Amino acid sequence: MDLAVKIGKIKLKNPIMVASGTFGYAEEFKDITDLKGIGAIITKSVTMKPKQGNKPPRLWETTAGLLNSIGLQNEGVEDFIKNKLPFLKSVGVPVIVSIAGETINEYAQLAKKLNIPAVSGLEINISCPNIKTKHRLFAQDAKAAASAVKAVKKNTKKTTITKLSPEVTDICEIARAVEKGGSDAISVINTIKGMAVDIETQKPQLGDITGGLSGPAIKPVALRIVWETTQTVRIPVIGVGGIMTADDAIEFLLCGATAVQIGTANFLNPQAVIAVAEGIEAYLKEKNLSNLKEIVGRLK
Numbered sequence: 001m002d003l004a005v006k007i008g009k010i011k012l013k014n015p016i017m018v019a020s021g022t023f024g025y026a027e028e029f030k031d032i033t034d035l036k037g038i039g040a041i042i043t044k045s046v047t048m049k050p051k052q053g054n055k056p057p058r059l060w061e062t063t064a065g066l067l068n069s070i071g072l073q074n075e076g077v078e079d080f081i082k083n084k085l086p087f088l089k090s091v092g093v094p095v096i097v098s099i100a101g102e103t104i105n106e107y108a109q110l111a112k113k114l115n116i117p118a119v120s121g122l123e124i125n126i127s128c129p130n131i132k133t134k135h136r137l138f139a140q141d142a143k144a145a146a147s148a149v150k151a152v153k154k155n156t157k158k159t160t161i162t163k164l165s166p167e168v169t170d171i172c173e174i175a176r177a178v179e180k181g182g183s184d185a186i187s188v189i190n191t192i193k194g195m196a197v198d199i200e201t202q203k204p205q206l207g208d209i210t211g212g213l214s215g216p217a218i219k220p221v222a223l224r225i226v227w228e229t230t231q232t233v234r235i236p237v238i239g240v241g242g243i244m245t246a247d248d249a250i251e252f253l254l255c256g257a258t259a260v261q262i263g264t265a266n267f268l269n270p271q272a273v274i275a276v277a278e279g280i281e282a283y284l285k286e287k288n289l290s291n292l293k294e295i296v297g298r299l300k
């Protein structure tokens with residue numbers, strides 16, 4: 001059974017990656033799952049300087065979903081290279097580092113610093129909803145999105161995946177802009193901004209009031225965006241949003257996703273990636289197919 005896929009220059013043995021921010025730096029999962037069974041590991045987003053993140057509570061479970069307002073907490077890129085990357089490299093699967101900048105220059109600097117052998121690719125996170133800025137997200141403006149991609153491309157030889165926000169009027173316009181900017185692939189979607197309220201205290205459930213919604217609640221939106229963007233760009237589209245089972249992943253592949261990412265499901269089942277890979281293989285067998293490519297984009 002051939003589940004291998006290629007995203008830019010990165011070869012994955014199967015199309016299932018772990019989504020940024022839901023799998024730490026992989027070391028946290030080393031005793032509870034088979035890391036070698038993962039197609040590629042996408043790290044928690046890394047920023048130039050350490051970030052403390054938002055005030056707690058930062059997680060709130062909703063009907064069929066999860067709200068988070070982590071606020072990109074991380075120790076910064078220098079610490080990442082020194083203390084997190086050596087373990088990630090030792091796993092032996094492609095390592096894709098998610099980068100988040102506050103300015104175009106920061107994206108450029110992050111790309112330069114991470115243009116090192118242990119890194120297979122960069123996911124350019126231009127779509128985190130939990131960051132306070134006076135401006136719109138880079139992902140909400142075609143020109144700004146393309147500029148971030150160009151700045152990264154100028155400073156790296158690595159494969160780049162640009163992660164888009166669903167919160168735009170025309171997702172296809174943004175997808176085309178980042179393709180034109182030189183991105184090797186796109187990933188859709190980041191979380192959708194939401195909130196929840198405690199009616200006893202009459203306060204928001206999250207310390208930062210709003211947060212990003214993930215999990216099964218957002219799957220129909222993510223699927224629609226995969227389907228729409230695959231009609232308009234030639235670069236690979238990676239589907240992410242609410243994938244809990246192999247059946248969910250197969251829906252994304254049928255809609256045109258070259259690969260998928262698993263996020264919230266990792267919190268419920270650390271072995272979700274392995275279960276999804278096995279389930280896709282079983283589906284292909286049942287349909288008498290031997291290659292993943294025979295289902296990608298085959299929505300009738």
Ligand SMILES: Cc1cc2nc3c(=O)[nH]c(=O)nc-3n(C[C@H](O)[C@H](O)[C@H](O)COP(=O)(O)O)c2cc1C
Nearest residue numbers: 019020021045068125189190214215241242263264
């Ligand atoms: C707790 C948590 C932290 C996240 N942190 C990041 C992050 O640092 N960078 C990023 O690009 N996406 C981040 N995300 C978004 C996920 O990568 C993913 O796009 C989203 O959760 C939708 O997929 P899912 O429904 O499978 O979780 C985070 C999601 C959660 C739940």
